[in-house]
Every structure is written in structure tokens, then in C-alpha cells.
Amino acid sequence: MIKAVINVSLKAGVLDSQGKAVLHALESLHFNNVKDVRVGKQIVLQLDGDDKKAALADVTKMCEDLLANTVIEDYEIELV
Amino acid sequence: MKKVTILQFPGTNCEYDTKYAFEKLGAKTEILWHKADKVPEDTDLLVIPGGFSYGDYLRSGAIAKFSPVMKAVEAYAKAGGKVLGICNGFQVLTETNLLPGALKRNENLHFLSKYHYLKVINNNNDFLKNLSVGDVVNIPIAHHDGNYFIDDAGLQELEDNDQILLRYSDANGNVENPNGSLDSIAGICNKEKNVFGLMPHPERAMEVILGSDDGVAMLQGFLKA
16 A cells, blocks of 8 residues: 655745735734745545555656646655 | 537536526527537537536536546537636636636635626637627626636737637726736637637626626627628
């Protein structure tokens, strides 16, 4: 069994409105040392088998086809 | 008589408004469930209506892209068939890459549901040919993810090919941007000008007594030769 942890977030340069709203909320709580906030989503998959190389290729295709919209989003894959 | 085929996914909720609007304009219509594997042959216009296909899970329009009917829709569009995506339909078309760009969460994070003015930017296409460039129409918007984004090269291409159809404006046609859309873009078409997408709902602007009938001239474009 392989666990794949995928983080999807808006690309650098694409305005993250949710991140901005969270930043302002943190400021209003007096956390004045926060300079930037990006809000993304985490998708966790449990995969059959133990071939990490094949799993990475599969998960990359999943991200490209469905899990991320690469027009606006980047994704990072971690296999554990 | 023109035939308008209207797609229906789980979560679509504007299919009957769309049917009403096109029938009022004299077209015959058919609502097509997303499990269909082909577009009816007599279709003159295929509409992907508004709603929340698959509950907007993952991203608006992302799951509808894999519905069985979408392969047929892609083939229909690639063969030159006319496709109109309204609101969620626009999101489905960008997810399917039949239209460029993407729709992000509204800049102020609110769901917006109100009338908004739109300015006609290009009319050399089947959709807006009944209107003039610079015309201002009053059309309802109702969306959470209507914040259009495209990269700089993509935007340049849209401008160069007259693909920007409508921009959000005030009653005088000055830019007024409700949702943070890049360049205040409310609707676009593809380079070949047979696939159209917009966030506002022209099918909800068919009766003066309900606020506006500015949608009539827009939708009629598809029904006139």
C-alpha cells in the first residue's frame, strides 16, 4: 500500500482571494508577523501495490487530468 | 425550426429556464441526460446550462468533464457544432479545454446573485450578432466561481481574435467588475467562434415584468440564419 499526499494550490502570480481574507483575519487577531497566506487543498490517496515509480506516474496523470486545473493551480505529490 | 439540445448533469438547475427561453423564441428543445453517448443529429445549438453539476465538488465543472456525454460534445464542437455554456456550463467548457482560461472563486469570496450590466465587446459571431459593439445589456448573474483568469499570452490571443464577447460594466458601459474577473471579462468564445461561454444568465432575462428582456436579443442570435 502506498499513500500519496497531494497538495493543490493556486499558482504563484494567481491572486488567492481566500489566502488574502485569512491574512486579514490573522492581522485582526494581531498576528502582525504574517506576510503572506496561501490556501490550498490536500488530497490523500491510498494506492494498491508498492511500486513507487509507477505510483508517481499514475498520480501525476491523475493530477493533470482531474485533481488540479493546471491553468491556475500547481500540485505537489508526496509518496509515503 | 431550429433545434436546441440542453444538457443535464446531476446538479444542473437551469435546464428548464433554458428550455423555456428557447421555446419562447420559437425553437424546439430537448433535454439530454449526461449519460447519453451522442448529441442528437438534428441539433443546431447545444447548451450546457447553469447549476452545480456534481455539487461543484473538487472544482466547478471538473467532474462533469468526465460525464459520458462530454466526449460527444467535444466531437460535436470540434466538427464545428455550436455550443453555448452558461454559468456552470462556462465552467465545464473551460475544464474541458473547449474554451481557454479558468474560473476562480469570486474575489470577495461571496456568492453573487443580482442583475449586472454587461457591455458588448465583439459582435462578429453568431451569439451577439443582433447587438452592436458598445451596447449595454442588463442580465442576472448568480455564481460563486466567476472570476475569470487566463495568462498574459492567452489574454492577448483573446483580444487579437475578437474572442472577448462581454465585459462587466455599469449602465453607461464603464467597467464595473463584480467578481475580480481579469479584464472584467464576463464571456468569451473560442478562436473558431462556435463555442461560447459566459457567467451571466441571458435565459433569465426574457420578460420585462421579471426585470429585463435583454436576453432575448442575445439568444435569438443563435436562431437566426
